[in-house]
Amino acid sequence: MRIQDIIEGKKEWRAHVARVKALPQDYQIVYKEIQKYLFKVGPVELTEGTGLLSGIIDLFEEGAALGKGVLEVTGSDVAAFCDDLIKDSETYADIYQKSVDKEIMEEFNKEEQ
Known part of the structure; x- marks a missing residue:
């Protein structure tokens, strides 16, 4: 990674954080959670x-601009909202599980030979 990429990434993150801070307080709290x-x-x-x-x-x-409360946007179960967002996403736990499964299968195949 080049130093320029790191600097650009920091700029993007700072702009991202500024957007969060511009949200109403209830939205900020839920966003952080x-x-x-x-x-x-x-x-x-x-x-x-x-x-x-x-x-x-x-x-x-968009929800704040329409005058909605944050829970009107996410629903009352924020964890379920998150789970729905990432339901088709691969997680690091998935990657780890696949590597463990692969190791077990390789070991099992060695023992069978």
């Missing part, structure tokens, strides 16, 4: 830019 949840669950594309997180901010900005 969603962010923590997603970082914990670990969908792979979350680390590829800020696409998913920016999409959430887009949704929140």
Whole structure:
């Protein structure tokens, strides 16, 4: 990774954080909880830019502009909202599980030979 890429990434992240701070307080609180949840669950594309997180901010900005409360946008079960967002996404846990399964199968195949 070039130094220019790192600088550009920091600029993008700062702009992203500024968008979050511009949201109403209730939206900021829910956004931060969603962010923590997603970082914990670990969908792979979350680390590829800020696409998913920016999409959430887009949704929140639209909801706030329409005068909706944040739970009108996400529903009352915010974890279920997050799970629905990433239901088809590969997570780091999935990648790890596949590698463990592969190792077990390789070991099993060795023993059979």
